[in-house]
Amino acid sequence: MPSYKAPLEDVGFLLNEVFQFDRCNNLHGFSNASIDVREAILGQAAKLSEQVLQPLNRVGDLEGCKRNDDGSVTTPTGFKAAYKQVADGGWLGLSAPTEFGGQGLPVTLSQIVAEFQVSANMALSSYGSLTMAATAALVVHGRPEQKAMFLPKMVSGEWTGTMNLTEPHCGTDLGLLRTKAVPQGDGSYKISGTKIFITAGEHDLADNIIHLVLARIEGAPAGIKGVSLFVVPKVMVNDDGSLGERNGVLCGSIEHKMGIHGNATCVMNYDGATGWLIGEENKGMQVMFVMMNEARLGVAVQGLAQSEVAYQNAAAYAKTRLQGRSLTGPKSPEKPADPIMVHPDVRRTLLTIRAFNEAARAVVVWTALKSDVAHRSDNPKERQAADDHLGLMTPVLKGVLTESGFANAVLAQQIFGGHGYIAEWGMEQFVRDARIAMIYEGANGIQALDLVRRKLPRDGGRAAMAFFGEVAAFAKEHDADEAMTPYVAPLSNALGHLEQATTWLMNNAMAEPDNAGAGATDYMQLFGLTAFAYMWAKMAKVAQDNIASSGATPYLTAKLVTGRFFMERMLPETALHLARIQTGADTTMELRAEAF
Template sequence: MPSYKAPLEDVGFLLNDVFQFDRYNNLPGFADASADVREAILGEAAKLSEEVLQPLNRVGDLEGCKRNDDGSVTTPKGFKEAYKQVAEGGWLGLSAPSEYGGQGLPVTLSQTVAEFQISANMAFSMYGGLTMGATAALIVHGKSEQKSMFLPKMVAGEWTGTMNLTEPHCGTDLGLLRTKAAPQPDGSYKISGTKIFISAGEHDLADNIIHLVLARIEGAPAGIKGVSLFVVPKILVNADGSLGARNGVMCGSIEHKMGIHGNSTCVMNYDGATGWLIGEENKGMQGMFVMMNEARLGVAVQGLAQSEVAYQNAVAYAKDRLQGRSLTGPKSPDKPADSIMVHPDVRRTLLTIRAFNEAARAMVVWTALKSDVAHRSDDPKERQAADDHMGLMTPVLKGVLTDGGFANAVSAQQMFGGHGYIAEWGMEQFVRDARIAMIYEGANGIQALDLVGRKLPRDGGRAAMAFFGEVAAFAKEHGGDEAMKPYLDPLSNALGHLQQATMWLMNNAMMKPDNAGAGATDYMQLFGLTAFAYMWAKMAKVAQDKIATDGATPYLTTKLVTGRFFMERMLPETALHLARIQTGSATTMELPAEAF
């Protein structure tokens, strides 16, 4: 059976040393999250994830969710009790505003807690994760009466939330959606249509489910400019806050899918369901983008989290598995064979996953801190710079972390040989669960196009230029430190490749947009590798300084070696991505469709 231990030491290193969490104490909520409080919160989150959620992961995979004859859905055994613990523990409201019953702590903490829960049980974690995304959209765009009616219950976990975008005939192109909203004399709307792939659309974990639904008001303009956002509760809420009649929304079926069986992915049928407009008419995407951006960062963490748990189990197996002898002679002559940890290719595989995980975790913490600054700082320039960073990095994080998370789950499975293909070892579930993260909340090809087509040129390239400048300044500041050369020279080289790729796209994509489309995925991966290299250089500098001050520890020396491995064995791929980008789109687009 698989196991999981939350990476508390690595998280502590990032929060306390690399990003110096306490430097942000001028922002609301940070002073309340002192080092002692953080340690206590993360320790309890680790215990909940390891002892309550992880044992249910295989249960949820085997049992799945069951739709009953009345349209209700029963979640796997143990999920309801576990959800009650999560809700009563206040985990869903960790970073929610205190005015709605939340604790008001930094988002950076809740993102870290999310990694633990996703590693332990990805399908289960989605019920709460979607609720937090719906909460964020209501906070920003909801009317005051909507906030007071729905948010306290959602923050408390008594009610959950969903996002309803996709329809049978449209996924990414939401301008094609057909769900209708008919205005009513009392200011409400009657919502009719069908939505598919709705995660946590129906379940038995909470008393009510608050659906956020995209629909088109009768007579609205065609395309995306005519889409509005509505809040549609499963059960209508009376004026005094009590639950009333059942609304006209029903789970038509549960999707049969590759993984995350413990989460109820539903076809939702809206048959004249009562809903209320969120924000302005025909501007529904503004509200939905708040939720989608939250969700995309959450999905990025899913990629990291599945990679982490798969890595942990692969390492444990590799240490125990006896197979063959070391190429340099037996390392365990008293045993019939050496453990497979002696083999260079096994170590290459495991170090590749580890180097990815630690850089990805640093990038998540870095970006989560930017989110806190964007939402909590009273300095307009700070908020703008942080918002620029979020906009630029969201597609990079979502695409690169989920691509890598799936690839790493497959590589970790490979460590088990034939046992990795057998269900009870758990590795094939990690592979299946990780695969969806590359698809939903905007498939990764769409993320790459978003990066190249929208985020890169936005505001004259201001966000990208800020990133280039920050990395170059770091390399220059520490350039005289001989011990940093193994990290800074590769970082500067990668930054050069990224800048060349950016310039090539600027010069070649305007006249021929297919050049941008053909190079988008390589550009996204190149950007991610460069950002990872920057994270590794920052971590290496802090590790070296701590060793110089306090002496070496196994954690710090391992950190430095892992960072050098990344620079030597993984970062050279930036040259490959640059070469691909610079070939343009000619051969990609040359064949007629009939030739395929």
Template sequence: MPTYKAPVDDALFLLNDVFHIERYGNLPGFSDASPDVIEAILREAAKLSEDVLTPLNRVGDKEGCKRSADGSVTTPAGFKDAYKQIVEGGWIGISAPQEFGGQGLPMTLTEIVNEYFCSANMAFAMYPGLTQGAIAALIVHANDAIKQKYLPKMIEGVWTGTMNLTEPHCGTDLGLLRTKAVKQGDGSYKITGTKIFISAGEHDLSDNIIHLVLARIEGAPAGTKGISLFVVPKFMVGDDGAIGARNGVSCGSLEEKMGIHGNSTCVMNYDSATGWLVGEENRGLNAMFVMMNEARLGVGIQGLALSEVAYQNAVVYAKERLQGRAITGAKFPDKPADPIIVHPDVRRTLMTMRAFNEAARALVLWAGLKSDVAHRSGDAKERQAADDALGLMTPVIKGVMTDVGFANTVSAQQLYGGHGYIAEHGMEQFVRDARIAMIYEGANGVQAMDLVGRKLGKDGGRALMAFLGELGAYAKEKSADETMKPLVTALGQGSGHLQQASMWFMQNAMAKPDNAGAGATDYLHLFGLVALGYMWCQIADAANAKLKSGGDAARFNAKLVTARFFMERMMPETATRLARIQAGAASTMELPAEAF
């Protein structure tokens, strides 16, 4: 059975020594996040993840969710008790506003906790994770009455939340949406339609489920301009907050799927269900994008989380599994064979996963701090700059971290050999669970097109130019440091390739848009490599400082070696990505459809 240990010390190093969280003390909520408070929260989250959620991961996979004839859904054994501990610990509301019962602490802490929960049990972690996304959308766009009625219970966790976008004929292209909303005399709406792939759409963990549903009001314009967002509770809620009659929403069936069996993925039927408008009419996508962007960052964290737990178990196996001898001579002559960790290709596999995991975790915290600045700073320019950076990096985090996260679970499975294909070792579940993260909340090809087609040119390329400027300034600052020079030089080469690719799109994608489409995924991953390389430079710089001050030599030297590995073995891929981009779309688009 797989094991998991939450990387608390690594998160604390990133917060305190790499990103210097104390510098954000002027932001609301940060003054309450003292070093002792932060460490206590992360240690408790680790304990819950390791002792409660991890043992339920295979249970959830084997049992799955069960739907009864009346449409009710039962979650796997142990999930209800585990969710009760989530509620009692206040984990859903760590970063939610205090006025609605939250703790008001930095969003960055929630991102760290969510990594631990997802590593331990991704299917379970989706229930509170989706609720946090729904909370975020309601905070930004709902009126005061809706906020007062729903947010306290959702933040407490006794009610959960969902997002309902996809329909049988309509996934990425939401302009095809058919679910309709008919306005009533009391200001409410009757919602009718069918939604599919709705995670946590029906279950037995909470007293009520608050659905956020996209629908088209009668007479609204066609396409995406005519979509509105509605809050539709499973049970009606009285003015006093008491739960009333069942609403006209039900689970028509559970999807039979490849992984995340412990999460109830539902077909949801809305039959004149009562709902209330969130935000403005025909502006539903704007409101839902708050939740979708939160969810995309959360899904990126899922990629990291499964890569981390797969890596941890692969390391244990590599140290224990005896097979063959080291090519340079026996390392353990007293044993019948050497453990496979002596073999260079096994080391390459493990180092590749490790180098990704540590830098990806840093990138998550970098983005989390940007989110906190964007939502909490009193300085308009600071908010804009942080929001620019977050918007630019969201498709990168979602796309790159889930692509690479999945690839790393496969690599970990491969390291186990045949045992990786057998369920009892747990590696094949990590592979199956990780696969969905590349698909939902916008398939990764869509994330690549969002980056190239929307984010690069947004506001005249302001976000991209600011990021490239930040990289340039950092390289200039650190280039005189001999210990940093090799890393900064490699980062500069990757950054140069990113600039060349960006310029190539500007010159070649306007007249021939297929050039952008054909190169978008390579650009996404080129961007990701540069962003991860930037994180490694900052990690290495902080590790050097810790060594100079007498820090744990073994621990921080390991970070320096891993940084060097990333720059030597992973960063050079930016040249390949650039070459593919500059090849254009000709050979990709030349064959007629019938030739396939």
């Protein structure tokens, strides 16, 4: 059976040493998250994830969710009690505003807790993560009466939330949606239509489910410019906050899917359901993007989380599985064979996963801190710079972390040989669960195109130029430090490749947009590798300084070696991505459709 331990030491290193969390105490909520408070919170989050959520991961996979004849859904054994512990512990409201019952703590802590919970049980954690995303949209765009009615109980976890976008005939192109909203004259609307792939659309974990639904008001313009967003509760809420009659929304079926069986992915039928407009008419996508950006960062964390738990189990297996002898002679002569950890290819595989995990975690923390600055700083310039960073990095994080997270789950499965293909070891579940993260909340190809076509040129390329400048400044600052050469020289080389790719796209994608489409995924991966390299260089510098001042520890020594492995064995892929980008779209687009 698989196991999981939250990476508390690595998280502490990032928060306290690399990013110096306490320097942000001028931001709202940070002064309430001192190092002692942080350690207590994250320690409890680790216990909850390891002892309550993780043991139910395989249970949820085996049992799945059951739709009953009345349209209700029963979640797997133990899920309801575990969710109650999550809600009662205040984990869903950790960073929610205090005026709605939240604790107002930094989003950075919520993202770290999310990694722990997803590693432990991706299916169960999704019920809460969609609620937090829906909460974020209502906080920003909800009307006062909507906030008062829904937010306190969503923040407490008494009620959960969803996002309803996709329809049977349209996914990414939401301008094609057909769900309609008919004004009722009293400020409400009647919502009718069918939504599919709705995560946590129906379940037995909470008394009410607050659906955020994209629909088109009668007479609205065609396309995406005529889409509005509505809040539609599963059960109507009386003026005193008590629950009233059932609304006209029902789970038509549960999707039979590859993974995350413990999460109810539903077809939702809206039959004259009562809903209320969020924000302005025909501006639904602006509101939904708040929720989608929250969700995309959450999905990026899912990629990291599945990679982390898969790595932990593969590394533990490699230390105990006896198979063959070391190429340099027996390392355990008293045993019939050596542990497979002695084999270079096994170590290559494990280091590949580990080097990704530690860099990805650093990028997540870095970006989460930017999110806190964007929403909590009193300095307009700081807020703008942080918001620029979020806009640029969100598609990179979603695309790269989920792509590599799935690939790493497969690599970890390979360590087990035939046992990795057998369900009882848990590795094949990690592979199946990780796969969806590449698809939902905007498939990765769409993320790459969004990065190249929208995020790069926005505001004259201001966000990208800021990123390039920050990385270049770091490299220049440490260029003369001989101990940093193994990290800084490859970082500078990767940055050069990224800048070359950016220039090529600027010169070749305006006149021929297919060049952007053909190179988008490679550009996203190139960007991600460069960001990882920057994180590794920053971590290496802190590790070296700590060793110089306090002496080496196993953790710090391993950090430096893993960073060198990334620079030597993984970062050279930036040259490959650059070469692919510069080939353009000619060959990609040459064949007629009939030839496929």
